Amino acid sequence: MNRHSDLAIEAEGLVKVFGRTRAVDGVDLAVRTGGVFGFLGPNGAGKTTTIRMLATLLRPDGGRARVLGHDVVREADAVRGRVSLTGQFASVDEDLTGLENLVLLARLFGYRRAGARARAGELLDAFGLVEAAGRQVRTYSGGMRRRIDIAAGIVVTPDLMFLDEPTAGLDPRSRNQVWDIVRALVDQGTSVLLTTQYLDEADQLADRVAVIDHGRVIAEGTPGELKASVGSGALHVRLRDPGRRTEAERLLAGALGVPVRRGPDPAALSARTFDSARAARALSELSDAGIAVDQFALGRPSLDEVFLALTGRPAEAGEAVREEEAA
Amino acid sequence: MTTTSPRPVAGTDERLRAALAPRTRPERPGPLAASLVFGWRALLKIKHVPEQLFDVTAFPVIFLLMFTYLFGGALSGSTSEYLQYVLPGILVMTVTMITMYTGMTLNADVSRGVFDRFRSLPVWRPAVLAGALLGDAVRYTLASMIVVVLGVLLGFRPEGGVVGVLLAVALLVVFSYSLSWIWTTLGLSLRTPNSVVNVSMMIMFPATFLTNIFVDPETMPWWLNAFVSVNPVTHLVTAVRGLMHGTVTAAQVGWVFLACGVLVAVFAPLAMYLYGGKE
Incomplete structure (x- = not known):
């Protein structure tokens, strides 16, 4: 043609x-x-x-x-x-x-x-x-x-x-x-x-x-490229004992090499990362240190976040991050 | 990917693939074949929505009974004599009135998205409109039959005989078909089916009442008489009356064909233009 x-x-x-x-x-x-x-x-x-x-x-x-x-x-x-x-x-x-x-x-x-x-x-x-x-x-x-x-x-x-x-x-x-x-x-x-x-x-x-x-x-x-353009995903961790959050925060920051944020929930921590191998290592360091983890999730950025980042407003009301791998 | 979709029914997937596999396409239908397929659709719609025939059946019956017995005695001295005069007119009135529904149904097709499907097909473009009008012709014929049969039962005796009546109905259907192009144009240019009906009514009421359907125009003031005598519906009524009573002249029929030609020449291209580049 x-x-x-x-x-x-x-x-x-x-x-x-x-x-x-x-x-x-x-x-x-x-x-x-x-x-x-x-x-x-x-x-x-x-x-x-x-x-x-x-x-x-x-x-x-x-x-x-x-x-x-x-x-x-x-x-x-x-x-x-x-x-x-x-x-x-x-x-x-x-x-x-x-x-x-x-x-x-x-x-x-x-x-x-x-x-x-x-x-x-x-x-x-x-x-x-x-x-x-x-x-x-x-x-x-x-x-x-x-x-x-x-x-x-x-x-x-x-x-x-x-x-x-x-x-x-x-x-x-x-x-x-x-x-x-x-x-x-x-x-x-x-x-x-x-x-x-x-x-x-x-x-x-x-x-x-x-x-x-x-x-x-x-x-x-590609959907992947668009997601990558707004940055990485996030590891979310919820500890059994909120009293050990400071200790866990330090361990995770060291293992992941990125800043760790405290959530409004006193037992929650999250860090931006897309590297699942490092995330797995960080989790095993927590368990080595005897810090019990109730739940964790590695979330990839959703296209909602992409849309928000591109336009400055959400595409629709809905979940911000789809939890891809939840334990 | 977390969501692996469950297969709805075992075997569906294979059938789906099989159904998608053929990429051969049959030869395109010609203009006439495509129009007939759309005409078939119009008939199917009559079958599924018989309510739409209400206006075709009820209008003529009500009009004929009402006008014959309401005005007959006063206008012609006797209802049976008036019936001979008014029936051809009532026939024209009911059939031209129901042509308005062409525009309304068309507009509903447009707003429901059915039209876009048809417009996206590689078929002869006027076929959709021509086919719809073909289905309408069936409705016009049905309405005509009801008026004539009821009229005969009430004492209508056409001097033109069966042939005269059939020719009169045929002429009326041709005129209605031509007139429908106005409603097609309106149906494609107005927003809602309701507004199509309203505008159509505004045109049809004066066009059918300001004629020689009910009374001889000689009794009207000169200015109204002038309007009535150029109104194409008047010429149609004269020709239909002439055919039914065997007094028709070539000129009477000629005027009707002229009106049909003008209507189609003006509104068919306009409708096709609106259809092709809608918005």
Whole structure:
């Protein structure tokens, strides 16, 4: 195709203005084919508007974008033939049954009557929706609804799939099912651009992440790189005997080589470190000295912290540090 | 990674992978095939939400009974004589009134996100709109049947016979189809289904009442008469009446086709423009 053929998406200075608001204010993106690219930001950051432009539903007011090598404005039809869009703004018809929705889309893709029914049946089976096939989609639960939405997006397996907040409002079990579907899609060779407000989700699925705020990309990298950019994780220790905290503080500081902080809890200590080997040594020194430890945890910085560090405000109310390894 | 997701059901994963595997795509459907698929969707919606036929069935019955027996005696001396005059008009009124729902349903599709799914597909773009209108044509025909059958039961005797009635209904459906492009344009440009209904009402009330449906325009003041005689609905009523009673002239039908042509020429491109570059 051309020298950029390894790029699924390349956008330069994309702009979209609604009235006086610059919803998207110069977004640059380079997304490789394969894997999941996470598009992360709070509500109203411009995620959905960017996706709608990339999926040819909105005309950009400025900048250029190519999707799978095709210009989204001049070659919109070629783009539409290879991508699919699923999410809050591209849904199925609630009045129709799950089966009818999939047959409808299959026929629009050019399947004949029997072929369309067969393909719809195959998808319903794969997504665990066989029993609900004959029910109107408006009666579906949140998780079923999201699965039928995604199934509708892969009636013909796309080369690039835009998933707009696919797990918003789902319970953990349904969320895991959606994640499994996304992983299966990627395994089969589809590139996925996923927007989310859940930092945890980007952490779980995405190979690379762009953080968007006020219509601009403010950071990009692997989840690991983003975390590293805000510094290390932390070792949290809770002693059985608060009276020995000073002694423990000295031992830990020596073993870790970093300052140790006292928590508001009189038995708690914490130190910023990402070195698990040193943390393990420090803990064994405590036990050698006969200082009993009730619990400890080595927490890696979460993407919440990343977001806070980048924007100066939290992405959402939630846990600040996910305890990765708790004893 | 701490969260290893449990497999929902044994075997699902394999089926999922199998379902994702085919990357071949069938040949794209042509414009007509795509429009018919969208027309099929409109019929499915009638099947699942039969309430939407309420206006199609109740409106004509209420209008016909109400106007015939309320005004008939006063305007024509007898209700049965008035029925011969008013029925074609009532038919036009009910069917043109229900065209408004095109805009409302379309707007609901847009706000629910169904539209974006269709717009993201590689199909002939006007197919979504053309298909929806195709489904509407079925509703118009149904409403027409109800009016005519009820009218015949009440004593309506069309001199144009069965052929005249069928031609009248066909002409009416063509006009309604053309008129629907106005509501399609409104449905794509206004924010909520409610505002679509309100604006449509503001257009349709004067457009249907200020006509020759109920009384001869000769009895009106000159300025109203002037408006009524250029109102395309008046020309439609004249032609439908003419077809039903066998007194139609080519000019009467010609005016209706002219109006249809103008409506489609102005509003279809406008609707397509709004559809293509929405926002």
